[in-house]
Amino acid sequence: MTVSGAAAKNTRDPGRKQRVAIVGGGTAGWMTASYLAAAFGDRIDVTVVESATVGTIGVGEATFSDIRHFFEFLRLKESDWMPACNATYKLAVRFENWREPGHHFYHPFEQMASVDGFPLSDWWLRYPTTSRFDKDCFVMASLCDAERSPRYLNGSLVDQGFVEQSTDDTSARSTMAEYQGAQIPYAYHFEAHLLAKFLTKYSTQRGVKHVVDNVVDVALDEHGFISHVRTAEHGDIAADLFVDCTGFRALLLNKALGEPFVSYQENLPNDSAVALQVPLDMDRKPLRPCTTATAQDAGWIWTIPLISRIGTGYVYASDYATPEEAERTLREFVGPEAADVPANHIRMRIGRSRRSWVKNCVGVGLASGFVEPLESTGIFFIHHAIEQMVKYFPAGRGDDLLREQYNRSVAHVMDGVREFLCLHYRGAKRVDNQYWKDTKTRVIPDSLEERLEIWQHKVPDTESIYPYYHGLPPYSYNCILLGTGGIELRHSPAVELADERAALAEFERIRVKAEKLVQELPTQNEYFAAMRANL
């Protein structure tokens, strides 16, 4: 990933380094700056312009397990950044009440085993050892129920089969693109503004320039490329490549360059959120090692446990609830701890820019696209985008084919995640009000309609899920279908004929391993109390 030899030169002026201007200093802006700094060092010039008056979105605290590659690429160990960002571990998403009140299941970061060529879910449909497919098929579900940390107090990791990367300066660094298919056993929760602060320091120490100012104009040259952005107090900032990280505003990509936005709203109607930051006393409340998504009358509530607070919010469809109703529901859900906490109301733009890299401007983060945060894919989209950007960098004026390639890859990731999220609503068994009834008749992508037909006869596998990389393996689809419970599934006829003994032994192996780990591992509270005491 690093370049060798001389600085990356500008094609129009070969004596000068490539200049990159990143507009926006939220999670997207600083993840991009730090990744470019890690990839290219001082062989390129990077400037971040962020406004002191326009705030960041203020949410986005649960991640996808591939985020680990991001920190490894930056050569950061968990102990370097986790305490600074009040971070905790996330082993799964816990879905509550999607099937019926009181029911929960996990979508863990754990590949599902196959036995004699059939995924364990297929065996489970024929030989359900208990009523909990997630606990029968995955060790992580039991660790979540018991609120365990994925690490022992000495720092070693639960899954010894997973090789941790070295962070020394010259070893090769993995990227998610290279490791598609390898399952990292957990992701993280962190405070978004603390991560931005941490990455600001990381980037500026590595030569990234930081300008705090408002961009007030975007100037185009005679070919429609961006020549510079005008700031209120720091004059014009020229660059070869502009990265639009201005959030839902998409000031460069959509506004200045006029790139159309493709809405997913007809498939995914949740377009609003209200969020609260609730103080948490870690000594009194357990830190669940998972994000919880609790279904509600017009959407769902996220609960993200951090070291000193809980991040929570109600994602809802404004056609079914008003902001006042949503805030009331959220406050009732949280209880008296949130009484004095101000609410952050957010309008969400669901969908993606038709193209994310247009001429010399790449949109990253919310400026590029967003689906509701049900599976915590916003930061994953950012990570994927910057990995690809580095791969195609700098995609100069004559490189239309490289940009096309980039745009295809970004579109596939978002369109694939859209399908996966649609499955949650179509699959949810509950139909207790108009919102949930409508989820059964709402338009979903044609490709998903076809897949659903197939999945009722054969559980999802690599042949039948969305065919391009989008971060979600077949086992994830199995989890959502089996967990939400609204779509009747049949096991493969061949499972009936096959010898079940090895599959039953695998269920038993998972049960025994889970029981042992629950005994051995500390709780998240114990683990983080010890980690922080040793700082």
Ligand code: FAD
């Ligand atoms: P923002 O945070 O909006 O930052 C925009 C930046 O642009 C700011 O720095 C601002 O100052 C700057 N800016 C704007 N205008 C100007 C201007 N004129 N001049 C200079 N600077 C300017 N993702 C996850 O992965 N997990 C989650 O759990 C999750 N939850 C979410 C919940 C909700 C309700 C929403 C809406 C999103 C969630 N996301 C989540 C997505 C995640 O929040 C974003 O992907 C992430 O925060 C990146 O945001 P951003 O940096 O693109 O935009």
